[in-house]
Amino acid sequence: MPFRLRRDTREWFSYIEGDFSLDFDMYYLCLMAGLATGRRQELESEQKQTTELVDNYPGSFREKGRLINAYFLCRKLNSLGVDLSERDTVNDVIAEYVDPISPNQLSDLGQREINKYSYGGFEVLTEWFDDKPRHLETFLPLYKRYLDEILDSNTTK
Amino acid sequence: MAIDLQLIGWKAHGLRCPDHEVSFHDDTQKVYPVTLVQMPTGTGKTTTLEFLRTVLSGSASDWPSDHIRQFQKRDSTDPNGLFQVVLSYNGRRLTFRMEFDFENGKVNYFTTYRKGLQEGFQPPRELQKFLNPNFIKYFIFDGELAGQLLDRNNTNAQRVIEVLFQLIIFSMISNRIDDYWDDITRKSGAKEQRGLSRKQNECKSLRNCINSHKAAKRMLQEELETLEKELEEKAIQYEAVKANWEDLTKKLEVVNEKKVMAQNEVERITIEVLAMMRDPHALSRIIAEEIVQFKASLDRLKLPESTAREFFEELAEEDECICGRSIGKSESEIIRRRAKDYLGSDHIALLNGIKGDVSNLIGQESSVHEEELNDMLSLLDVAIKTEDRYRNEYHLLESEGIGGDPDLEGLRDRINDLNVEISECKERLEELDSRHDPGSSVKPENISAIPVLEARLKTAKDEVEQITNTIGLREKGEIVKRILADAHELAQSRINDEICIEANNRISELLPHNALRIKEIDKSLVLHGQEGGSVGENLSIAYAFLSTLFSSAKYHHLPFIVDSPAGALDGDVREEVANLIPNLTSQFIAFTISTEQQRFLPALESAAGDGIQYITLFRKGPQAYEARARSVEQTSITEDGFCVPGQAFFKEFQLESEDDGNAI
Numbered sequence: 079m080p081f082r083l084r085r086d087t088r089e090w091f092s093y094i095e096g097d098f099s100l101d102f103d104m105y106y107l108c109l110m111a112g113l114a115t116g117r118r119q120e121l122e123s124e125q126k127q128t129t130e131l132v133d134n135y136p137g138s139f140r141e142k143g144r145l146i147n148a149y150f151l152c153r154k155l156n157s158l159g160v161d162l163s164e165r166d167t168v169n170d171v172i173a174e175y176v177d178p179i180s181p182n183q184l185s186d187l188g189q190r191e192i193n194k195y196s197y198g199g200f201e202v203l204t205e206w207f208d209d210k211p212r213h214l215e216t217f218l219p220l221y222k223r224y225l226d227e228i229l230d231s232n233t234t235k
Numbered sequence: 236m237a238i239d240l241q242l243i244g245w246k247a248h249g250l251r252c253p254d255h256e257v258s259f260h261d262d263t264q265k266v267y268p269v270t271l272v273q274m275p276t277g278t279g280k281t282t283t284l285e286f287l288r289t290v291l292s293g294s295a296s297d298w299p300s301d302h303i304r305q306f307q308k309r310d311s312t313d314p315n316g317l318f319q320v321v322l323s324y325n326g327r328r329l330t331f332r333m334e335f336d337f338e339n340g341k342v343n344y345f346t347t348y349r350k351g352l353q354e355g356f357q358p359p360r361e362l363q364k365f366l367n368p369n370f371i372k373y374f375i376f377d378g379e380l381a382g383q384l385l386d387r388n389n390t391n392a393q394r395v396i397e398v399l400f401q402l403i404i405f406s407m408i409s410n411r412i413d414d415y416w417d418d419i420t421r422k423s424g425a426k427e428q429r430g431l432s433r434k435q436n437e438c439k440s441l442r443n444c445i446n447s448h449k450a451a452k453r454m455l456q457e458e459l460e461t462l463e464k465e466l467e468e469k470a471i472q473y474e475a476v477k478a479n480w481e482d483l484t485k486k487l488e489v490v491n492e493k494k495v496m497a498q499n500e501v502e503r504i505t506i507e508v509l510a511m512m513r514d515p516h517a518l519s520r521i522i523a524e525e526i527v528q529f530k531a532s533l534d535r536l537k538l539p540e541s542t543a544r545e546f547f548e549e550l551a552e553e554d555e556c557i558c559g560r561s562i563g564k565s566e567s568e569i570i571r572r573r574a575k576d577y578l579g580s581d582h583i584a585l586l587n588g589i590k591g592d593v594s595n596l597i598g599q600e601s602s603v604h605e606e607e608l609n610d611m612l613s614l615l616d617v618a619i620k621t622e623d624r625y626r627n628e629y630h631l632l633e634s635e636g637i638g639g640d641p642d643l644e645g646l647r648d649r650i651n652d653l654n655v656e657i658s659e660c661k662e663r664l665e666e667l668d669s670r671h672d673p674g675s676s677v678k679p680e681n682i683s684a685i686p687v688l689e690a691r692l693k694t695a696k697d698e699v700e701q702i703t704n705t706i707g708l709r710e711k712g713e714i715v716k717r718i719l720a721d722a723h724e725l726a727q728s729r730i731n732d733e734i735c736i737e738a739n740n741r742i743s744e745l746l747p748h749n750a751l752r753i754k755e756i757d758k759s760l761v762l763h764g765q766e767g768g769s770v771g772e773n774l775s776i777a778y779a780f781l782s783t784l785f786s787s788a789k790y791h792h793l794p795f796i797v798d799s800p801a802g803a804l805d806g807d808v809r810e811e812v813a814n815l816i817p818n819l820t821s822q823f824i825a826f827t828i829s830t831e832q833q834r835f836l837p838a839l840e841s842a843a844g845d846g847i848q849y850i851t852l853f854r855k856g857p858q859a860y861e862a863r864a865r866s867v868e869q870t871s872i873t874e875d876g877f878c879v880p881g882q883a884f885f886k887e888f889q890l891e892s893e894d895d896g897n898a899i
Contacts, residue, residue: 097505110518114519114522138510138513142592144585144588145514145516145589145593145596146515148530148589149515149522151529152526152528152529153525155529162528162529162532162535162536163532163536165536165538169538172538172582176582176585178584178585183585215502215505215619216619218508218512219508219615221512222512222518229521229522232521
């Protein structure tokens with residue numbers, strides 16, 4: 079099961095899409111915004127509203143894939159309300175969302191879930207930014223700032 | 236030119252008069268001042284005189300055939316006749332010959348002078364005014380002329396005076412003026428005033444065209460000057476702007492280069508930032524911390540187990556546990572059941588992988604990655620600001636360039652327009668200054684070349700001037716002609732008066748008891764109180780007049796040939812006339828008959844001295860005179876006549892007519 083990118087995400091990044099060496103960058107940025115905010119989005123028609131990306135973490139993301147998965151699992155466990163001291167639950171949840179055989183080591187469920195976080199994360203981005211980003215060099219700092227703000231606000235809660 | 240004409244001699248052959256040949260040369264080959272030719276009546280004296288006038292005037296060309304034939308020698312079958320006169324003209328021999336063709340009734344002239352024999356009557360030009368029918372009778376004179384001198388219908392004594400005293404020069408000059416004016420006006424092509432008007436109108440038209448074009452030229456020159464000045468200004472302005480622009484361009488290049496470098500730096504750093512942000516633990520220390528805590532949790536939970544499910548599944552197959560206990564069936568089943576609670580080895584590997592990445596990638600200092608990211612973001616911020624600065628500087632410089640000349644393109648366009656306008660101006664000025672004449676068929680109003688128009692104007696003005704000069708010339712000519720006419724009239728009047736006075740003096744000498752006097756010369760001689768006199772009186776008057784004429788006309792010397800010089804005169808008059816004769820002219824030839832000699836010949840001999848030549852011509856017949864003539868030395872005997880020289884025979888010869896054959 080591949081990573082999937084919302085079509086509107088691509089459109090939203092249209093001005094700077096060319097600056098990304100990997101389409102996965104757009105997915106990742108949305109994912110991180112979704113994971114950081116706990117926003118996941120169910121799409122009405124995932125097939126229509128998204129495009130397939132890759133099955134595995136591409137390029138330089140590959141070496142970071144396990145960390146992304148770790149953050150995903152962490153946020154998933156958090157969203158599930160699993161107490162991290164509960165070994166069996168944690169084990170079960172992890173076992174449910176990962177698949178060592180999968181290219182990205184996510185199970186189908188894990189893939190679907192992580193995609194949903196990406197979909198939701200796009201929503202977050204559209205809330206952070208009034209307009210489509212036009213320059214990567216200005217988008218990234220702002221992204222970082224908004225991310226910091228939400229993470230900080232989550233932390234203080 | 237002075238004319239010295241002398242009669243050297245003549246000869247006649249085949250004509251009604253006896254064939255004869257006379258010569259008036261003396262032994263020294265000079266003509267006798269006086270020659271008396273005695274010819275009895277009927278000998279052909281009148282005919283000879285007529286021949287002399289005819290051969291020296293060319294008038295026989297007009298003779299009718301019958302008139303010509305009557306000159307044929309009687310009873311002669313010879314169809315030809317000859318009369319030839321030899322003259323000396325200013326020392327050169329001049330011969331006129333009439334050849335009679337009685338059969339055809341024609342007379343042919345031949346002239347021998349410098350060019351040799353020429354057919355026709357061809358006297359030298361200077362003699363033509365004398366050797367013509369009108370003038371010839373004034374020096375080949377007979378008594379008939381005496382009466383004609385008083386008849387203005389039959390004579391033109393005034394004409395003779397004009398010829399002798401060269402008064403014809405006045406008319407010659409007057410004619411020459413007309414000829415000259417005709418020659419001039421013929422070249423100008425317009426003699427009439429309307430020709431002048433046409434040319435003047437042409438000048439006016441040309442002048443108007445020239446003035447119009449000159450005005451246009453001035454305007455064009457002013458316009459050109461203005462345009463060139465504006466072009467110069469615009470060019471300077473353009474160059475200045477261009478120079479600034481070049482400066483600006485250089486600055487822009489520098490700034491742009493920095494801008495580009497800054498842009499590149501921004502790009503580089505951005506890529507660096509993006510790369511760093513791909514690390515979730517670098518995005519935020521919080522994320523990093525959560526991931527670390529997750530690992531820590533897994534560690535605390537001892538996840539993954541150290542023993543994988545496969546171990547227990549393999550253990551379940553063993554008979555003995557690793558602790559040494561035996562594994563029965565139930566133990567094996569429990570192991571298998573509980574093995575499911577353990578992650579497979581892959582899962583263990585996965586989790587161990589996660590935990591390993593967390594340890595390796597995040598490490599102990601979870602915040603350092605974000606700090607590094609933040610540092611990079613700071614650098615990015617700086618780079619962005621730097622790029623912005625250079626971009627702004629670039630835009631500012633650009634704006635400055637554009638602001639320095641808000642209409643740079645318009646300036647360039649204006650320069651191009653000016654160059655076109657200047658070129659058109661110069662082209663137009665070249666047309667106005669062109670010297671190429673498209674041809675006379677092109678009208679002035681269709682020519683714009685000022686030099687061409689000016690050349691045409693000059694030509695037209697020259698033509699006008701020619702015409703006006705011609706008219707002026709004609710006027711001047713008319714003035715001169717009037718002067719000439721006045722001078723002519725005055726000269727004529729004075730000469731006439733002088734001649735009248737002189738002639739009257741001679742008349743008074745010839746006719747002392749006669750009150751007959753010439754009053755004036757008005758074509759003919761006008762006598763005081765009467766129209767004419769007797770034959771003798773008329774002859775006296777004629778001699779007085781002619782002697783005055785020929786003695787006064789010092790520039791011309793003509794022979795004076797007279798028929799019966801004293802025939803009708805009284806004895807006293809004869810003597811007076813005889814006295815006049817030696818002074819009359821340089822050569823006097825008189826045809827006389829014996830009866831005329833009384834009182835005339837002695838007076839003449841007395842006046843002329845030894846300068847008299849005597850010739851007696853008579854037709855064969857009178858035997859006594861023939862015999863006497865034969866005895867005279869140098870007598871010339873022809874077929875039908877004798878020509879006897881010498882005074883003795885002349886005086887002895889008493890024949891008055893041919894009928895008097897035995898007079899001796």
